[in-house]
Amino acid sequence: MIELALFFSVLIGIYAIMALALNLQYGYAGLLNFGLVAFFAIGAYASALLSLSGVPVLIAMAIAAVIAAIVGALIAIPTMKLSVHYWAIVTISIAELIRVISTNEEWLTGGTFGLGDIPQPLAALVPLESYPLFFAGFTLVLVAACYLLSSALVHSPYGRVLKVIREDEDFGQSLGKDVASFKLRTMVVGAAMVGLAGALYAHFTTYITPQAFEPIVTFIIWAAVILGGKGNLLGSLLGATVIVLLYNSTRFIGDYVELSAVTLANIRLALIGLLIMLTVLLRPNGILPERKQVF
Template structure:
């Protein structure tokens, strides 16, 4: 049970990293991205290939994965810079599916649907299973804390204020002399890079990745995390990820007590519990458990405006 609890906390931390990345794109800049799993896959496969095939250190592999995901996100943003709302959502969803299809068919690179196993894990050969999980939990917690501080700095910076202005009305931003397209591409790259880092964390934790892991349902869970926690609030992203994982895993123990339920029906019922909980949260807390604050939009005396 201890290993299970620690493992679920690690997963919640990884989801928190992805929710922070989504918050930069969606919460701050209003850019809809349904292709989060594509960025996570790019980060995971890049890190796995570099560390397993080339023998690079795990830290270098995860950093390279984050940079590769950021580059892919910047490219995607450039080619779709004129799209908004559901049009942008469809393009990003197609991007994620394209990444998954490539990973499934380019056997020479990704080993196809069989996936990549034996991905290096830090200190795994030197410690017990529980100790490894605790060590990795500390690593993930440190990453979440560092990214939270980074995202808070972005939020309260002139750059962050421009992103919020773009979210409200990018035409007005253009009239004010800001290059809205450049800001959008930068936000997309930063958010995608953070999600790619989460993919690398996941790969080196499970030691196995395959295309079947990077399905749209993962994106849905991350978006639910941000919705439940509070769109536009970094604390909400972390809190929402913890809540979603708690519901998903907590209901696992409730289903066996429901009579006449088969395992497939139990899995569907867990999703129903998650949906019902989210509806309840949004009914009474429309802006999430930790609503977005607006003090970061106030330009303080002596502050330098973004150019």
């Protein structure tokens, strides 16, 4: 039971980091990033490959986050002039592109068989029986770091510029804000956080395949932010917790009811969809709505 709780807390932590990143991009800056899973995959593969080639795991994770950030910048630079909705479509296609590459470039990613035996951080130093507890603590530290970083960003002059991008870009420009550069920076910071979550995921499961990087990941992160409340960082933590628990606990419905695997998978998704519909109808701003900043 403890094992299961620790397993879930790591999974929640991974999604919480990604929900914080999306909240920065969407909740504050209004950027419709439907390609989050691309950076999740890049972080996971980069950290896995680096650590498998002998780079210490913690360093591999840091480099993976940087690689994800660089890819984020490379994507953002040519596309930032696009209007919101066109940009959203670009992000979807990039995520699919990354998944197709990870499936087909066997020499690099192991193709559909994926990468196994991914080393775990500080595995030699921590006793095996307490390793799950250690990993949960490690995840918690990373979530806390990402939360503090996000909080510092949004409660600052930088955060106000993010909000003006969401509210009215022309208005921001008329006040002398170089809007495109702020979008780029926010894309980079978010990509780094999602890349870090991907790295964490790779070292947690020790085995990754392209199936782990389907668009459903992006969908779950969006569900977490919408449910928790856009523009509220605590909401992202709450939303990630609820959605991850719901999505993974419904796995066990099959133990009680006779269902085909496909039906079960669809029901689990439908439940998330239902929850999102209820949220939008009953609490359109999420469980924890954006709070007014009062001076």
